[in-house]
Amino acid sequence: EDQVTQSPEALRLQEGESSSLNCSYTVSGLRGLFWYRQDPGKGPEFLFTLYSAGEEKEKERLKATLTKKESFLHITAPKPEDSATYLCAVQAVSNYQLIWGAGTKLIIKP
């Protein structure tokens, strides 16, 4: 069964304190792994797509990496505006739906 597990459930950091969020997955053939950001009361906002192990993508203070079993979202010197829930999802080669983790709620304190 395709499955995504994210850890930790919640993470509180001081402004400027770098850290990483984890997304472990099992899927019967990976088409792509997606990272989204979700603010309260809004829909998920697309961040990155990763397609193969070893791939890395960066955007501002965020960098996403992918291995055959997990993905990491590294956040460098975060700011309070980076506070949000970060969601990871996988898409299998057999269909087009996204299978989601429960998310990591990130809080950055000034």
Added chain:
Amino acid sequence: GAGVSQSPRYKVAKRGQDVALRCDPISGHVSLFWYQQALGQGPEFLTYFQNEAQLDKSGLPSDRFFAERPEGSVSTLKIQRTQQEDSAVYLCASSPRVGGEQFFGPGTRLTVL
């Protein structure tokens, strides 16, 4: 350009009522998805359209749920005889290509009393 829009943003229904939720995808996007999101959880897949064809409805929880996209653009998710367990946020997403990244609307929060 305009993103995905959904209406209404909030809907309160009495148990047993029928509801219809609308999604306007990004213009030109061929793929359209509906997801259900419970509080504190990730979205769960409901159904998928490629143009006007409903290619996957394996996530619809019961035969009370029905979705359509008759002209390959606007989509409607209909829930008949709503139950309290239907209370959730319903998200619509569109994608410019098959298998590509999905862009989400703000969601419709449905509360069934």
